[in-house]
Amino acid sequence: KAGVTQTPRYLIKTRGQQVTLSCSPISGHRSVSWYQQTPGQGLQFLFEYFSETQRNKGNFPGRFSGRQFSNSRSEMNVSTLELGDSALYLCASSQGQPGNTIYFGEGSWLTVV
Amino acid sequence: AQSVTQLGSHVSVSEGALVLLRCNYSSSVPPYLFWYVQYPNQGLQLLLKYTSAATLVKGINGFEAEFKKSETSFHLTKPSAHMSDAAEYFCAVILSGAGSYQLTFGKGTKLSVIP
Numbered sequence: 194k195a196g197v198t199q200t201p202r203y204l205i206k207t208r209g210q211q212v213t214l215s216c217s218p219i220s221g222h223r224s225v226s227w228y229q230q231t232p233g234q235g236l237q238f239l240f241e242y243f244s245e246t247q248r249n250k251g252n253f254p255g256r257f258s259g260r261q262f263s264n265s266r267s268e269m270n271v272s273t274l275e276l277g278d279s280a281l282y283l284c285a286s287s288q289g290q291p292g293n294t295i296y297f298g299e300g301s302w303l304t305v306v
Numbered sequence: 307a308q309s310v311t312q313l314g315s316h317v318s319v320s321e322g323a324l325v326l327l328r329c330n331y332s333s334s335v336p337p338y339l340f341w342y343v344q345y346p347n348q349g350l351q352l353l354l355k356y357t358s359a360a361t362l363v364k365g366i367n368g369f370e371a372e373f374k375k376s377e378t379s380f381h382l383t384k385p386s387a388h389m390s391d392a393a394e395y396f397c398a399v400i401l402s403g404a405g406s407y408q409l410t411f412g413k414g415t416k417l418s419v420i421p
Contacts, residue, residue: 197349226408236396236411249408283349291400291407292338292357297350 197298205304211272214301218286225267230281243289279305312412320420325384329397338400339380345393392419
């Protein structure tokens with residue numbers, strides 16, 4: 194059974210640009226969530242989607258957005274990139290109930306220069 | 307509001323010694339609790355989770371954790387450390403109430419194993 198797949202794994206962008214990250218959840222999982230990991234702030238929740246609807250949103254500016262498609266694949270977009278957006282972005286999938294196991298992908302490393 | 311506190315950002319143990327990583331949570335409702343491990347340049351791997359069944363939870367790689375409601379703790383232990391256990395460990399919580407599906411993580415504890 195394939196795990197959570199994130200693409201691209203590594204990318205470098207310039208300030209002011211935008212970026213789109215992709216996540217394919219485990220087959221059968223309808224919930225996809227995104228987390229940002231930085232040395233200073235640790236792991237922070239961005240948002241969670243279930244059956245194409247955003248259920249939860251973390252405390253991030255509107256430059257951070259996401260969506261989920263009918264096949265449960267998800268994308269997150271960051272517009273007008275800032276240096277502070279440099280981070281590891283982790284996608285996670287689950288069946289969508291609070292006690293379910295949440296599986297993480299390998300992450301996408303974003304560097305903003 | 308819920309929060310997770312991991313005591314000790316860095317823990318060093320000798321190979322073969324007991325591993326004890328501490329996690330305390332604050333939650334007004336019964337929580338679901340998780341321990342994840344992260345190896346360098348990798349994502350998070352689930353070690354174990356507590357979902358209100360047995361209070362002593364056994365996980366992968368010989369790790370276990372005990373849920374103690376009176377102490378609001380969920381400490382992670384392993385009887386004998388192995389070199390391959392060197393990694394960063396994260397404790398996380400999800401509230402069991404309706405409408406909450408996000409993990410709140412502690413700051414992490416980096417475990418070093420000394421040969």
